[in-house]
Amino acid sequence: MYVPVLEYPQGIEQVSQEFANILNENQLEYFKKYLTGLTCSVNKTISGINRLFVFDRRNQSSFNRFFTASPWDKTEINRGRLELLQREPHTRKKKKGIVIIDDTHNEKYGQQFEMIAKLYDHSQGYYHWAHDLVTAHYSDEKTDYPLGFRTYEQMDVEQALSYLDEAGVVYDKEKLQSYRASIQRQKIWKLLNKHQVEHPFVDKNDLACQLIDEAFDNGYTAPIVFDSWFTVPKVLNHIEQKGKEYYYVGQLKANRNILVGNEWQHISAWAEQLVKDHQNPDHPQHRKIFREATFYFKGLKKSYWAFSKVIRISKLARKRVVISFKTAELKGDPKFFVSNNKLWNAPKILSIGRHRWPVEPFYEVSKGFLGLDKYELRDFTGIEKHWALVFLAYSIVKLQNPDCIMRSGDDIQTTFGDGLRSLQQEVLLSLCAYCYEAGKQDVSFNELIEQLFPAT
Secondary structure, eight states: OOOOBSSOOHHHHHHHHTTTTTSOHHHHHHHHHHHHHHHHOSOOSHHHHHTTBSSSOOOHHHHHHHHHTSOOOHHHHHHHHHHHHHHSTTTSOOTTOEEEEEEEEEEOSSSOSTTOEEEEETTTTEEEEEEEEEEEEEEOSSOEEEEEEEEEOOOOHHHHHHHHHHTTOOOOHHHHHHSOHHHHHHHHHHHHHHTTOOOSOOOHHHHHHHHHHHHHHTTOOSOEEEOGGGOSHHHHHHHHTTOTTOOEEEEEOTTOEEEETTEEEEHHHHHHHHHHHHHOTTSTTTTTSSEEEEEEETTEEEEEEEEEEEEEETTTEEEEEEEEESSTTOOSOOEEEEESOTTOOHHHHHHHHHTTTTHHHHHHHHHHTTOTTOOOOOSHHHHHHHHHHHHHHHHHHHHHOTTOOOOTTSOHHHHHHHHHHHHHHHHHHHHHHHHHHHHHTTOOHHHHHHHHSOOO
16 A cells, blocks of 8 residues: 655755756656655655656656656756755765765666676675665765765676787686686686776776765765775775875775785784784783774764774785774674874774764665665666665755764664655645545545545
């Protein structure tokens, strides 16, 4: 069962008028309908959203064309969204804000979608068909919201091999084809780079660099934060080449090599030795290697036990490294962080690294509440427009609800869900008012039901 919509929520009506210079009158109606559906409908597909509207239900094929054929630009919508966020004090970018680079899989069933790829899901441990969405996200103590996105297009193996052949690169084709597809692509990348073969392919790290440039161009010059996937020379060098005032905090994998004395070893092995020294009563630095690192995140006090040092990292040169545990007992697996700001201490680096967390609930609520992955569009132009409108819907909730702050440990469905329910409540109240007035005019129950839920 769905709740019929008779009026757009006031917040969506107001925000939509800000895009009247981008969209014509007809486009603006579809725009408002879709945003209302994303925030208020259980079924986030075009057909599910279209049936919500009682008085101005459009033909579904026309609604589809709004995404696939209507000449509005998702880039202009995104630019307008960011300008809108800068007008409000609680969503305006702050000096202590950070920019997060991350990616998420939108799993789909079937291969009929443009740019769909068979990707490995590390959290689930299996391959699935999905779109891989690389995003830039802003976060500070008061708010968070997406900045932009790029879609990873998987390398076409046969096409890539043709580039190698045309360049005269010698390789063992039979051996290469014996590997599974993901390993094939890794080895082809190495061959393309080693022999400097020109090609049109980009990987996720290239997309991350594009998003970082876009964030900087829009004035978001805050530290960049990312997980171990993006902590690679290509991304780190790209940031450092911008200038000395551009910083990052990335996570390191446990098997990353570092230079301790004259010996290269995994950072995890170094951490194990540091823990032993810290806990050894006979060691001169007994109980002094790891120290409590305290900072505030979204208004809540956080404490970790950390060790920090500038050290040489394989392929990354000398950087500031932080090894962090959750408790003073130094139990469990530590987390490893790296920064190009060698003057920052452990609390500073951990506080910035902690700000990577809001992107996870963003993915969760945008999929669970706003339909980020619920599209049925096959055309990729339409899919990207859908994502742009999901980003706008998320931002509308943030604009309308200054207290909607994602904090670690809070119930995500309470914080973001309360903001979303304020929009849904408007739809329900307008429906109740309509039914009340219909009753006063002696409209029968059956007539009312036929009007609100017409047969399709």
